[in-house]
Amino acid sequence: MSQQNYQRIWQTITAIPEGKVATYGQVADLAGLPKRARLVGKALANAPEKLAVPWFRVINAQGRISLPKGSEGFERQRQALQAEGVKVCNGRVKLNIYQWQPELAELLFILKY
DNA sequence: TAAGTGACGGAGG
DNA sequence: GCCTCCGCCACTT
Numbered sequence: 001m002s003q004q005n006y007q008r009i010w011q012t013i014t015a016i017p018e019g020k021v022a023t024y025g026q027v028a029d030l031a032g033l034p035k036r037a038r039l040v041g042k043a044l045a046n047a048p049e050k051l052a053v054p055w056f057r058v059i060n061a062q063g064r065i066s067l068p069k070g071s072e073g074f075e076r077q078r079q080a081l082q083a084e085g086v087k088v089c090n091g092r093v094k095l096n097i098y099q100w101q102p103e104l105a106e107l108l109f110i111l112k113y
Numbered sequence: 114t115a116a117g118t119g120a121c122g123g124a125g126g
Numbered sequence: 127g128c129c130t131c132c133g134c135c136a137c138t139t
Contacts, residue, residue, distance in 0.1 A: 002137065024121055039136065041120040058120080066120040073120080090127095 005033060009043040015110050016057045019084045020100040021093060023061045030102065030110055041066070056080040063095040 012031040016022050022030075024037035033039060044055045056077040060066045067074040069091050078088045086098050102110075 005136090028121090033136095035122095035134070036136065037121040038119055038134085039121095042137075044120060055120085060120080061122055068120095077120095092127095 002039075005031070005036075005039060006043040006046060008032060009040055010047060010051055010053050012110050013044075013053050013055065013058060014051075015102075015106055016054055016100050019086060019098070021057045021059050021063075021081070021086060021095070021098050022100045023063075023095070024058060024066070025061055026100075027058055030107070037061075057100075059093060063093050063099075065091045 008031040009027060012027050013022070024040045025035075027040045028034060028036045031040075040058065044053070044058065047053045047055060065074055065077050065088070067077060074091065078091070081088050081093065086093055
């Protein structure tokens with residue numbers, strides 16, 4: 001099923017280091033699923049709690065939290081990021097500072113599936 | 114098989 | 127910076 005793609009997406013997100021963030025499109029690309037950013041969103045929505053996927057480190061290409069401002073999820077994501085030292089101004093983070101730039105070693109780790 | 118649906122992305126106003 | 131519109135495309139119904 002598409003469960004296979006979800007697995008790859010979850011694994012990729014798990015590789016995002018603390019204090020860094022990645023965009024939906026970026027995660028899709030790294031997971032080997034180009035142009036499927038929307039699928040990443042679905043994968044997160046269906047992510048089992050027990051996998052402890054750092055879903056809060058995933059934001060959209062504009063550096064904004066993709067949840068309705070003021071919602072519960074929005075608040076949890078904002079707090080989780082702030083707790084790691086990622087500044088969130090008005091539901092926005094500066095990608096030029098916090099966006100994850102995978103090292104070769106990290107890419108190889110992701111590609112080992 | 115067809116129509117509906119996104120935790121998206123990018124261009125434009 | 128905010129909002130809208132449109133393209134995208136696999137997944138769901």
